[in-house]
Amino acid sequence: MADLYPYKPGEIEAIVLPDQIVGVWVNKVYKFYKVVYIEPIPRCDAIEFDFGALAAGGVTAITQLNLLEMPDREFGQFRGFVIDDITANLWQGRSDGRYKLNNRNGRLTRATDLRDPCGHTTEFYVHEDDFAFMQVLNPTDYALTQTRVAFYGFRYVLEVAVDASGRQYVWSPGKPENYPPNVWTRVPATAHL
Amino acid sequence: MASPYEQPARGIRKSSAIVNTVAAPAVGTAVTLYQRTTGGQNPRTVILRKLMAWNNTGADAILEIGQDGIDGVVAFANIIPPVLVLNGFDGEWHEDELPEVEIGNDLTMECNQDGVQVQVEVEEIE
Numbered sequence: 001m002a003d004l005y006p007y008k009p010g011e012i013e014a015i016v017l018p019d020q021i022v023g024v025w026v027n028k029v030y031k032f033y034k035v036v037y038i039e040p041i042p043r044c045d046a047i048e049f050d051f052g053a054l055a056a057g058g059v060t061a062i063t064q065l066n067l068l069e070m071p072d073r074e075f076g077q078f079r080g081f082v083i084d085d086i087t088a089n090l091w092q093g094r095s096d097g098r099y100k101l102n103n104r105n106g107r108l109t110r111a112t113d114l115r116d117p118c119g120h121t122t123e124f125y126v127h128e129d130d131f132a133f134m135q136v137l138n139p140t141d142y143a144l145t146q147t148r149v150a151f152y153g154f155r156y157v158l159e160v161a162v163d164a165s166g167r168q169y170v171w172s173p174g175k176p177e178n179y180p181p182n183v184w185t186r187v188p189a190t191a192h193l
Numbered sequence: 194m195a196s197p198y199e200q201p202a203r204g205i206r207k208s209s210a211i212v213n214t215v216a217a218p219a220v221g222t223a224v225t226l227y228q229r230t231t232g233g234q235n236p237r238t239v240i241l242r243k244l245m246a247w248n249n250t251g252a253d254a255i256l257e258i259g260q261d262g263i264d265g266v267v268a269f270a271n272i273i274p275p276v277l278v279l280n281g282f283d284g285e286w287h288e289d290e291l292p293e294v295e296i297g298n299d300l301t302m303e304c305n306q307d308g309v310q311v312q313v314e315v316e317e318i319e
Contacts, residue, residue, distance in 0.1 A: 057232045085205065087233055109233070110205045111319045139232035 006187065009120045012079055014038050014154050021161045021184040023171065024075055024127045031127075032169035032181060033073070033158035041076070043152035051147040054086070054138040060147070062094055065132040068151060073158045075127040075189060079119035082108050083148040085140055090124060091133040096191035098124055108149065109139075123153075127189035204240070204318035211312045214256065214304035223262030223269045227300040227315055235319065240295045241272065243314035244286040248278040254306035256284075258313075260298040269303055272296060278309055 006015050016022055016035050023030035041047060047067055051060045070076050082088050088108040090098040099106030099121075108122060116122070126132050136147045161181060162168050171180040209227040230237045241258065248254050255275050262269025272294045278284045295318065302311060 085207070085230070109319060114202055114204070137232070140230045141228045141232065 005185065006077075006125070007120050007123050010118050012077075012118070012120075012123075012153060014156075015077060015187070016156075016185045021169075021181045022075075022156070022158070022187045023169075023180070023184045024125070024187045024189050026127055026130050026190050029172040030170075030180070030186070032161040032171070032184065034161045035156050036159050037157035039155050039157075041078075041151075041153050041155060043150055047152060048083070048148055048150040049134070051086075051134075051136045051149070054136065054144045054147050056138060056141050056143055058138045058143075060136045062091060062133050062135045065126075065134055065151075068126050068132050070126050070128055070155065072128050074155055075125055075158065075187060076153060076155045077123065077125055078132075078151045078153040079122050080108060080124075080149055080151040081113050081119055081122065082110055083150060084144055084146055085110055085138075086144065086147045086149075087137045087139055088149050089135045089137075091135070092124065092126070092130060092190045094133050098191050100191055125187050125189040127187070130190055202316070204237070204316040206242070206314060207317055208314045209300070209312055211310050212302070214254070214302060214306060214309040214311060216305055216307045217303075223259070223301040223303050225263060225299050226258070226302045226311060227313055229297075229299050230317055230319075233319055236297065237317040237319045238295050238297045239300060240293055240316045240318065241291055241300065241313055242288040242316050244276070244291065245283065245312045246276075246278045246285075247283045247310045248280050248306070249310075250306040250308050251280060252306055253280050254278045254304050254309045256309060256311065257303045258300065259303070260296050260301055262301050262303060263299075269301060272300075 023032050097105040138144050169181050171178045229239045257275045259271040261267040
């Protein structure tokens with residue numbers, strides 16, 4: 001049995017194998033799917049965002065990461081890093097910050113991959129239309145002409161998971177009708193909890 | 194080839210512009226060599242990692258690297274001993290030759306000659 005799970009330290013790997021069941025956590029509900037296909041998304045210039053020139057101390061608008069949009073019945077697993085000397089905050093849902101603590105959110109900086117070269121602490125998941133957003137800040141005392149953030153990972157093609165009788169699995173907190181599969185992998189695609 | 198003195202990276206590598214010295218050793222006349230990053234959650238600290246200087250001024254120059262001395266209120270303070278940059282020569286000091294002095298301030302410099310061109314590479318810690 002492959003030892004796969006979300007946020008796994010080391011070079012990025014798929015979090016499940018084809019035919020395994022995932023529960024994608026979206027808006028306080030687990031949606032259960034069977035993975036039918038997995039494809040890698042290499043780190044490359046095509047999956048790189050440039051938020052543009054930014055004055056010293058400047059902050060961009062909260063901007064949708066449109067290149068990370070996923071089609072219906074798919075989710076993406078991404079790790080990211082900043083290229084220029086910027087700080088980058090991640091949201092899933094425009095107002096739900098990721099890397100979340102009680103009083104503050106973590107964010108990507110050029111120091112992030114010094115301590116986490118494999119990027120596993122940056123990992124996040126984008127499911128269908130539950131878009132990711134980013135806001136970039138220039139912490140330096142000079143204007144930047146480029147503010148780039150790059151991503152790489154895997155995409156997963158899904159089908160709705162059902163049991164042998166065709167009954168659909170469901171799970172949301174405290175619901176008596178919950179019916180989860182016996183074995184499944186949690187995919188936290190939004191920040192709610 | 195890596196120096197035996199080289200340590201794992203602690204911070205973010207940055208470089209200064211090429212800055213000309215101004216021959217005015219009195220307090221309040223130092224020149225900013227590297228402006229540290231202060232706009233993040235906390236201001237970063239700065240470690241000098243590499244120093245390059247080119248002296249074509251017609252006379253040998255004593256170059257001092259330190260902090261403060263800009264506003265005339267806080268006196269310039271060396272962070273490493275003065276270095277001599279011979280006329281007509283370049284001087285280069287790399288990290289295995291430089292003490293790991295970490296400052297919470299901009300890097301500034303003083304010199305007894307006008308127009309020595311100086312550039313530094315620093316590591317900024319956040």
